[in-house]
Amino acid sequence: MSGKTLPHSSAKSRRALLKRLFGWSVSGALLALLYPFFRFTRYQPKPKPxxxxxxxxxxxxxxxxxxxxxxxxxxxxxxxxxxxxxxxxxxxxxxxxxxxxxxxxxxxxxxxxxxxxxxxxxxxxxxxxxxxxxxxxxxxxxxxxxxx
Amino acid sequence: MNRFPDLLRYVKQLLLNNRWGGQTLISLYISLISGILLAIQYDAHSPYYSTATIELIAPFGRFWRALHYYSSQAFFLLLLGHIVVVLWKKEEMLPRASWIRLCASFPIAVLLLFTGYVLRGDATGEAAGLIAENICLSIPVVGTWLNDLLFDITESGVRKVYLHHLIGFVALGAFSLWPHLRRYPAFWRNHSVLVLAILAISVFLKTPMEPERFGLLHIAGPWFFLGLQELLRYLSTFVAGVIAPCIPVVLLFFLPQKTEKRQWAYIFLALWLIAYCILTWISYQRI
CATH class of the missing domain: 2.102.10.10 (Rieske [2Fe-2S] iron-sulphur domain)
Structure with missing residues (x-):
């Protein structure tokens, strides 16, 4: 066993962590998109008199x-x-x-x-x-x- | 002696064995095709003027409008039949998420039909649109946002309604139906009688349109909206316009898997339907 390779379980948990981080960032990005979504759809130009x-x-x-x-x-x-x-x-x-x-x-x-x-x-x-x-x-x- | 029960049994078998789903889909296809054709002439800036132009001046406009109207009506009625027969047969239920996704097509179909009435821009359509806007606004917290997204007729005319009639609700409906359609395709060759019947009706029957005029003292909404219109007289806008129509949809979404509990859901659905029919009848008496 070479010293550079990681033990199997450690690699697995790192992958799981990365996956979870990716999932959270996608959800975060989607949530962040809600703000411009609401701002855009709710904008009302002032009616002309x-x-x-x-x-x-x-x-x-x-x-x-x-x-x-x-x-x-x-x-x-x-x-x-x-x-x-x-x-x-x-x-x-x-x-x-x-x-x-x-x-x-x-x-x-x-x-x-x-x-x-x-x-x-x-x-x-x-x-x-x-x-x-x-x-x-x-x-x-x-x-x-x-x-x- | 036994003729009447035999006849009943025969009618029941006929109803249960009818290809409701396929017929619903074929009517929807006709409605979509005729709708795209109508959109070539329709102008959301002046809804009533362009509807009148299609009806009175554009060559074959009356036919295409009738085809769109009657195929959409057929679609909705056949869809109701399809749902009733599926529930009656007690066919195996889908997993909950898939079931809700599929059943969401029903409120979407109602919205498609309803927005069609609004787009006519006549007295009935205009009033129906304004009532829908006010019902939307009565929803706490998200009402204004929902109205800005869906109707907003006071500020934007029928622009947003048209957008959703043409793309928004159609895309949502396609999403909700997609797995179902892949599993149960419909073939035109199996429904030639239905297609011919819709074509014939469109040639011979007039499509409703009501101009605004003096002395218009009573506006009756679309036939499926009459019960709601009546209820709006007695109850607050939110209860009559949102809670009441949501009851059957929620019941359908969360239809219990177990037979015994499901019977109760059927009883509630039937009671709701009877109440709605009575309200529709009362409202119809006022016309």
Whole structure:
């Protein structure tokens, strides 16, 4: 037996140790990859501010339904209510004859000012700022709704 | 006198001996091929516009869309039949890890079918997508991340949903089914009747599509989603949208090996299914 060769069991345990070290480093590398993975997938670019111009004046009914909001302009004032239901995000509709807003998915109801009246939704509908642009005669020419 | 029991026995034998697995796979193949064709025309930037273009303007668009829709429906229904018959026959179970890997194909199939509805971009699809997003967000701790990964419809439109419908879920499904498919291949020549039936249905039946319009006071989700939609009225989003649909999947994943315990799992599965059917019926009454 030459002095340079290692005993069999010692070589075996060294191999086992190396194998284990390799296994741990692979797991470590995978775990380390989770960080850039989460950071990348969770990144949200800031949405551009959106301004939607609705030409005025509104019809006599005093409201107009757009894709993302319902604009009300009457004697009480001008405001825009989000059309995204606070229950599960479906697009709500204004029911003119009943004078309330209703969700087609689970029939949550809201008042014209977005207050929750009934149904599974728990929060009020968000309200958006509206800038009224008047013409020289003081009549509304356009409504600019700021969506945030 | 004995005609009725004989007939029942005959139907039972017919159901048990039907090649459910092969039929499921062939429908899936048709769905995949027609899906790739549709993707050539589909544009995720304007989902509704491009679906309408395929349906109304593109030559043979209506046929390819119908083929994709009906083959996918056939795939899902046949898959349900396949699972029921396999459980009924009490065939030998796989080792747990392989079993879970295989059964994972079922929720993936549901997600594939569901994302298909969302991609239509019509009133039903849009509402279904937004509901799915909110269900995802209701999951504690990982909900936001999961939504960013899977749906994120409010911020990204249907871009991510399309990606997963086309690649993500398909790759996951292929991974989960791979050992099973290598063991049980399906041959087209054995399923010519099914192929002809799907082709004929696609030629003659219209594929559903619902535009957004005034006076749309009630939106009913996809037929398999109706029970969930009803449950979401009564319970919190997390319980109705996550816990309830996970029950049968978890039961299937951890189906006990021993016959006696397995009977209990079957009873729970059956009860869940009956409850879901009742909810679906209630929801259907509202349409």
């Amino acid at each position: 959106r301004y939607v111009t609705v030409p005025g004046p509104l019809p006599l009914s005093g409201y107009r339904q757009e894709k993302d909001f319902i604009l009300f302009a009457n004697q009480k004032g001008t405001h825009a209510v989000s059309r995204t239901c606070t229950h599960l995000g479906c697009r709500v509709n204004y029911l003119e004859d009943k004078e309330y807003i209703e969700c087609p998915c689970h029939q949550s109801r809201f008042s014209q000012s977005g207050e929750r009246l009934a149904g599974p939704a728990e929060r009020n509908l968000p309200i958006y700022k509206v800038e009224v642009q008047n013409n020289d005669n003081g009549k509304a020419q356009a409504y600019v709704v700021e969506l945030v």
